[in-house]
Amino acid sequence: MIFEKIFIEEQLINHPKVLEMKARFPESEFKLISKVEDVFGRVKKPYLQKRTNLNLFIGEKKGQLVKVAPPAYGLSGEPHYYFVHAYNCIYECNYCYLQGYFQSPDIVIFLNHEEIGHEIKRITFEHQKASPGKKVWFHAGEYSDSLALTHLTGELPFYFELFKNLPEAYLELRTKSVNIKELIKLSPSKNIVISFSLAPEERTKNNDLKTPGLKARLKAISELHERGHPIGLHLDPIIYDQNVVTSYSELIEQITRAIPPEALSYISIGVVRFTKNVFHQVLKNYPDSDFIHDDFVTSFDNKIRYNKPTRLWLLGKVKDLLISQGIASEKIYECMEESDVD
Amino acid sequence: MKLLVFAHRGEAFSFLHHDQYLPEKFHFDGLFFSEEKKSYLLITGEGPKEACEKTVAVLSSYKDKIDQVVNIGLAGSLTPKLKKHDIAWVRTSYAHNSTKMEFKSYTANFHSKIDCLTSFHRVMEQSEKKALSSFADIVDRELWSIMSASHLLKVDCLALKIISDENEESDFCETVKSEAKVFSEFLYKEWTKFLNQSSPIDSIKLKPIFNSPSTSLETLLSDSSFHFTTTQKRQALGLNRSLKLKGIMNDDELLSFADTLKKAEPELTPKNLTRKLLTSLEEINNPLKKKIKIKIEEALTPLTNAGISVHTDPDLESDRLQMSFTLSSVRDQKKLQLAMEQFQFQKIKDIFSGKIEDDL
Numbered sequence: 001m002i003f004e005k006i007f008i009e010e011q012l013i014n015h016p017k018v019l020e021m022k023a024r025f026p027e028s029e030f031k032l033i034s035k036v037e038d039v040f041g042r043v044k045k046p047y048l049q050k051r052t053n054l055n056l057f058i059g060e061k062k063g064q065l066v067k068v069a070p071p072a073y074g075l076s077g078e079p080h081y082y083f084v085h086a087y088n089c090i091y092e093c094n095y096c097y098l099q100g101y102f103q104s105p106d107i108v109i110f111l112n113h114e115e116i117g118h119e120i121k122r123i124t125f126e127h128q129k130a131s132p133g134k135k136v137w138f139h140a141g142e143y144s145d146s147l148a149l150t151h152l153t154g155e156l157p158f159y160f161e162l163f164k165n166l167p168e169a170y171l172e173l174r175t176k177s178v179n180i181k182e183l184i185k186l187s188p189s190k191n192i193v194i195s196f197s198l199a200p201e202e203r204t205k206n207n208d209l210k211t212p213g214l215k216a217r218l219k220a221i222s223e224l225h226e227r228g229h230p231i232g233l234h235l236d237p238i239i240y241d242q243n244v245v246t247s248y249s250e251l252i253e254q255i256t257r258a259i260p261p262e263a264l265s266y267i268s269i270g271v272v273r274f275t276k277n278v279f280h281q282v283l284k285n286y287p288d289s290d291f292i293h294d295d296f297v298t299s300f301d302n303k304i305r306y307n308k309p310t311r312l313w314l315l316g317k318v319k320d321l322l323i324s325q326g327i328a329s330e331k332i333y334e335c336m337e338e339s340d341v342d
Numbered sequence: 343m344k345l346l347v348f349a350h351r352g353e354a355f356s357f358l359h360h361d362q363y364l365p366e367k368f369h370f371d372g373l374f375f376s377e378e379k380k381s382y383l384l385i386t387g388e389g390p391k392e393a394c395e396k397t398v399a400v401l402s403s404y405k406d407k408i409d410q411v412v413n414i415g416l417a418g419s420l421t422p423k424l425k426k427h428d429i430a431w432v433r434t435s436y437a438h439n440s441t442k443m444e445f446k447s448y449t450a451n452f453h454s455k456i457d458c459l460t461s462f463h464r465v466m467e468q469s470e471k472k473a474l475s476s477f478a479d480i481v482d483r484e485l486w487s488i489m490s491a492s493h494l495l496k497v498d499c500l501a502l503k504i505i506s507d508e509n510e511e512s513d514f515c516e517t518v519k520s521e522a523k524v525f526s527e528f529l530y531k532e533w534t535k536f537l538n539q540s541s542p543i544d545s546i547k548l549k550p551i552f553n554s555p556s557t558s559l560e561t562l563l564s565d566s567s568f569h570f571t572t573t574q575k576r577q578a579l580g581l582n583r584s585l586k587l588k589g590i591m592n593d594d595e596l597l598s599f600a601d602t603l604k605k606a607e608p609e610l611t612p613k614n615l616t617r618k619l620l621t622s623l624e625e626i627n628n629p630l631k632k633k634i635k636i637k638i639e640e641a642l643t644p645l646t647n648a649g650i651s652v653h654t655d656p657d658l659e660s661d662r663l664q665m666s667f668t669l670s671s672v673r674d675q676k677k678l679q680l681a682m683e684q685f686q687f688q689k690i691k692d693i694f695s696g697k698i699e700d701d702l
Contacts, residue, residue: 007476029421031476039476043436044447052455103445241588242629293584295628297657307658309634312696 003056003107005029007039011060017111017154018058024152028056035059040087041104047285050092050105061085061110065119069139074172075266075333079127080137083120085110085155086144091176092209094286095237098143100278107144113155117162124169133168141174147194148177160186167191172232178212178220188228193265195232196221198255200247203239206290214251218258225259235322236270236335238314239291240306248318252325261326269318270335271311279304311336345382345408345497346533347397349484352522353415354385356530373400382408386484390437390462394487401495410500411492414529416522417458417482417503418465420475424505427525429532430456432501436477437486438462443477448489450500458503460486480505502536504529558593567604569612574620581623590626599623630698634658637698641689648681661694663687 006028012018013032022030033039036059061084069080087108088098098105110116120138127136140146140159150156163171171192173183183194196217199207204214212220225231233255238244272291274282282292299305306314315334323329348354357363363374363383372385384400386393401408417430424430433454437444440462459478465471474481485501492499504525559582563570570578585591591599603619610618625632642652645665653664667678 005476033476042443042445043477044445046434046447046449049434240628240630287583288587290584290587293580293587295624295631297659299659307631307634308661309658309693309696309698310630312694313630313698314696316696 002054003028004053005031005055007031007033007036007055007057007059009036009059010034012058012111015058015111020154021056021058021152025056033057035062036108040106040108041102043104045104045106047099047105047281050088050090054090055106057106057108059108059110060112061116065112065116066123066138069137069142073335074137074139074268078135078137080139081120081123082139082142083116084143085113085116085140086149086153088143089145090148091145091211093176093211094207094209094289095239095272095274095282095291097274097278099281099285100275101143107149109149109153113158117158120162120169121166124166128168135168135170137170137172139172139174141172145175145177146173147175147179147183149179150182151179154182156182156186160189160192163191164189174234176208176211176217178216180220180224183224183229184227188230190230193230193232194224195234195265197234197236198251199235199237199239200251202243202247207239214254218254221255222258225263230265231259231263232265233267234270235318236268237272238269238318239272240294240310240314241291244314245317245321249321252321252327256325256327262328264327264331266331266333267322267327268333268335269315269322271306271314273299274304276302276304343380343382343404343407344410344412345384345397345400345404347384347386347393347411347413347484347488349386349388349393349415349482350522351385352519353526353529354383355523356526357383357414357533360530368403369399370396372396386488389483390460390487393484394491397488397491398494401491401497405495405497408497410498411488412533413485413488413499413501414533415482415484415503416506416525417480418471418507419479419505420459420471420481421479422508424456424479424508426505426508427528428505429528430454430458430480430503430505432456432458432480432485432503434458434478435460435486435489435501438474438477444486446490448486448493448499450489451498452500456480456503458482458485458501460484502529502532504532558597562597562600565600565604567612568600568616568619570616574616577620578623581620581627584627585623588627591623596623631658634693634698637693638690641686641693644681644684648677650678650681658694661690663690 003025006021006025008018008030010032036057040057066081066083069082074080087102088105089096090107124136127134159171163169169191172195173192174195174197176197198214198217201214204211221231235248238248279296282289286292295306296304297307299308305311315336319332319334322332346357358374361376361379361381363376366373366375366382374383376383382400382404384396386396397411401411419425431452431454432450433452434447434449434457436447436457437460457478458480459474461474461481461483464483465474465481471481480503482503489499506525559578562568563575563578582593582596585596586593600619603622604615607615607618638654645652650665650667655662669675669678
């Protein structure tokens with residue numbers, strides 16, 4: 001990977017990670033800026049320019065470092081938070097909401113992990129005080145892939161060490177990557193779940209552009225499981241086509257060959273959905289993708305979805321397929337909104 | 343027909359000279375037409391305001407004739423990789439309005455790696471060039487406003503720039519003036535290469551235009567047996583694309599399908615035939631939706647058989663039903679009561695909960 005320009009916040013000029021980046025990307029143009037927001041997101045940079053020139057920003061995350069996760073995020077009944085240590089992704093899933101989120105495809109990485117860690121600790125202690133023994137979840141990968149760049153960003157040891165000392169706190173590293181070389185250097189921790197987003201092989205090829213293929217992801221899952229890392233799965237977004245039942249049936253069989261069903265920590269299932277802005281970006285960026293001209297409607301919360309019977313049928317169908325392959329019902333959670341739950 | 347837009351006469355010199363552009367009578371001076379090239383040429387004067395005003399004026403008056411705007415001219419380099427006399431086709435155009443960056447950008451329908459920033463004032467200071475270089479590779483004074491005008495009038499816009507000064511140079515105005523004809527000749531050569539499709543730039547590959555109907559679809563849309571509203575035209579376009587992308591129905595098959603329907607339903611009015619065609623195509627494109635509709639119809643049978651008109655949400659987002667029935671006798675009342683007793687609303691609820699299998 002080559003970054004055309006690498007923007008660095010001035011105060012980080014001598015940070016070891018910055019020095020490492022300079023050595024690693026000698027051909028990139030390095031530019032000092034006072035803060036990431038001075039350049040990143042100031043103009044609308046077309047999303048598909050990530051294919052030809054991608055810039056990297058290195059800065060410190062300001063504002064709220066850990067946020068309450070949106071509804072339908074993780075197993076219910078437990079508090080869920082997400083933290084942001086990066087923006088944007090090297091992959092190009094054609095349904096991805098990042099297309100319409102930052103107005104720039106450039107990658108941003110934040111280096112103030114200590115501060116993020118401090119906030120995670122504070123929230124965990126607060127929860128422990130209020131409800132001793134109750135799990136609290138922290139998710140990485142809301143705005144970026146949690147593993148794809150870890151060989152460059154190098155934050156995994158910090159978070160493994162942090163969560164080792166917070167046994168009631170759970171960390172989810174959400175990914176489509178098979179970049180597990182940094183991960184396998186670390187001892188597994190029962191409260192750190194590596195969760196992979198998966199889709200049937202044809203869908204992965206057609207929609208998860210520039211990502212590792214399904215077989216490679218299943219191999220990574222298998223390897224991590226054998227090394228003792230807890231594994232979660234996200235079958236999200238499910239996209240309807242006439243072969244959806246057959247293709248998900250095959251996918252679930254492939255999953256159970258890669259990892260025993262009882263070893264999975266959880267599986268989330270969700271149906272494709274977009275904000276209006278993202279939907280228009282997808283139409284603009286991927287007019288030839290097979291799913292975007294489907295019969296979508298503006299649903300109860302103004303998001304663009306399949307009609308209600310279709311999306312609930314899809315969720316029900318995939319859930320049934322998972323259960324029929326031996327996955328316990330209580331490990332499956334459906335990513336759906338309040339109004340879909342009658 | 344193309345409209346070539348220049349800021350200065352010097353930049354346009356070779357174009358005016360080689361292609362025999364003659365002044366065109368217009369509201370202001372600066373518009374030319376070449377009979378030989380079947381192309382207009384506009385000289386706007388320097389700066390975004392003049393460029394925008396004059397481009398909008400010309401495009402508004404000649405909109406039916408002009409299908410592409412090309413801004414050609416000089417630009418300053420903001421990066422060491424672009425040297426004097428280098429030629430650049432522009433990818434994305436940004437703007438700096440003297441105090442801040444304009445958020446809006448315009449991207450040419452053209453593969454290139456060079457971005458251009460239009461500054462609302464002349465950029466002379468090195469510190470300013472350095473700041474602007476975070477956003478683009480070259481700087482000019484007009485492109486963003488020309489692209490903005492073209493975007494407004496929905497005309498495709500490209501830009502061809504020649505580097506007139508490099509990053510380090512500070513006072514370049516005189517140099518530019520004295521060398522204008524040389525720059526113009528370079529630009530003219532590049533433009534001629536482009537027109538002959540033999541440009542050395544590997545990036546000259548136009549993207550397919552989205553949303554333009556295929557010839558077959560155009561034939562269908564103009565068939566007098568059908569009557570498409572604007573929304574229905576959009577729907578037909580979407581269905582046509584979707585069916586093609588999924589490999590279900592190509593253009594010829596679509597035409598043949600419409601023809602068969604036309605013959606099978608000769609009594610339908612054009613409006614109803616269009617509705618029927620779109621519904622049928624939708625069902626082919628999404629058989630699950632057809633199944634859902636059949637299930638709903640089945641569940642509503644006790645009501646519809648009794649003559650109750652039932653309105654369901656066309657988007658299938660809400661399970662609420664609206665019914666109307668004219669009650670004019672005791673017999674009607676009994677009919678209504680019986681129908682309501684036989685009707686099971688739970689079946690509708692079940693369908694909207696995704697239970698649409700045969701074992702419902």
